[in-house]
Amino acid sequence: MRLPTWIRQHLAALRALLVLTVLLGVAYPLAVFGVARLPGLKDKADGSLVKANGRLVGSSSIGQSFTDEDGNPLKRYFQTRPSNAGDGYDPAASGASNLGPEDVVDKLPDPRLVAAGKEDGDARRSLLTQVCARSRAVGELEGVDGSRPFCTPGGVGAVLAVFGPRAKDGTVPHPTRVVSLNEQEGVVKAPFVAAYKGVRVELARYGEDYARGLVVPVRGRAPARPAVPADAVTASGSGLDPHISPAYARLQAKRVAQARGITTAQVEALVKDSRTGRALGFMGEPVVNVLRLNLALDARYPARE
Known part of the structure; x- marks a missing residue:
């Protein structure tokens, strides 16, 4: 007696399931385990x-x-x-960290929490500031110059927000206001650069929105080849x-x-x-x-x- 089509299809699927389970769920794992026990491979397989x-x-x-x-x-x-x-x-x-090279602006901590000895969970250091801070720390530990391009002497990203009318190429030839984005008022005494294109540079204030400013990283005078290697800071x-x-x-x-x-x-x-x-x-x-x-x-x- 010929079985109905739907029963034959289910039986075929069941046979395929059993065969694949034996091959991929039993035989293959055992084969991999056996190979991993071979001399010369056992140590690596164990970690x-x-x-x-x-x-x-x-x-x-x-x-x-x-x-x-x-x-x-x-x-x-x-x-x-x-x-x-x-x-x-x-x-x-x-x-x-999944942070890219354009991640250069920090999210500043709430000074009230910092003053209370608490950590601001919303604050975040940019990739640039992380690199700058690490380079400064390694430089101090090893007794070498830890400066890097686009880093302030204090170990944060040297980044400005430049406000003013923009030219056709997107630049701001005549700034009206300049803010050091990663240097917070009350944390540092003065910005890493006093003036930019003749305009006094301000320290950043917590909670103030600087999104309308043009973000301008400042290279500074650090050597092109820093004393601290790249793998020490990334x-x-x-x-x-x-x-x-x-x-x-x-x-x-x-x-x-x-x-x-x-x-x-x-x-x-x-x-x-x-x-x-x-x-x-x-x-x-x-x-x-x-x-x-x-x-x-x-x-x-x-x-x-």
């Missing part, structure tokens, strides 16, 4: 975990902070690049990058050597040994794994307490 003296200290594939309880960098260790993954290097919150796309550039490692070598009571040359030798070349000889850039470098330092040159 590239790193142990020191029998104790788990981290993963060579995921960055981590080397700071004290208050979040201050430990001078005896190399520091990793910034992270926007959760509270920092959180694998469950991997991701970037986070990776995943927020989990465990590597830094050789340039950033060299910048930190003197500080680490002083903290451990050894020579800079000794530290730089370890940096050279910890350096990894381009993948397959041509992809990416040479990098230094921070966790492995710090472990090598502890093993060879223990920090003085």
Whole structure:
């Protein structure tokens, strides 16, 4: 007896479901698991975990902070690049800030909340200000010039709102008012530049709308090639990058050597040994794994307490 068409269609769908379940739900996962157990792959499949003296200290594939309880960098260790993954290097919150190069204007905090010792949840630092603040902090930590183009000496984005009649090309040739957008009145004493095209520059006031002004970033006199490398002030796309550039490692070598009571040359030798070349000889850039470098330092040159 021939079954009705609708029953045959349902039976065919059921057979396909069972076959695909066995192949993709059982066989394929088991095959992947078996391959991951092969010598040479097992370590990576387990998370590239790193142990020191029998104790788990981290993963060579995921960055981590080397700071004290208050979040201050430990001078005896190399520091990793910034992270926007959760509270920092959180694998469950991997991701970037999603802020682009045109994100240059801060959302200022409510001074009443700041005066009360509270945090304004609506305030937000622009990508430019984040980069400027990080560069200034790294410069102070490493004893170098932390200035960057389009950054104020105070570590915020050097951005003006210029008001006045606009020319056909969109510029404001004869300003009537100029405001430093990222420098808040009551927080800084004076703007990073006193005047712009002959007009006195004002500090920004909380709650005032400057949207009608032309946003003008000011390059300033910082060197075209800052002393602080780019990877020291920007986070990776995943927020989990465990590597830094050789340039950033060299910048930190003197500080680490002083903290451990050894020579800079000794530290730089370890940096050279910890350096990894381009993948397959041509992809990416040479990098230094921070966790492995710090472990090598502890093993060879223990920090003085």
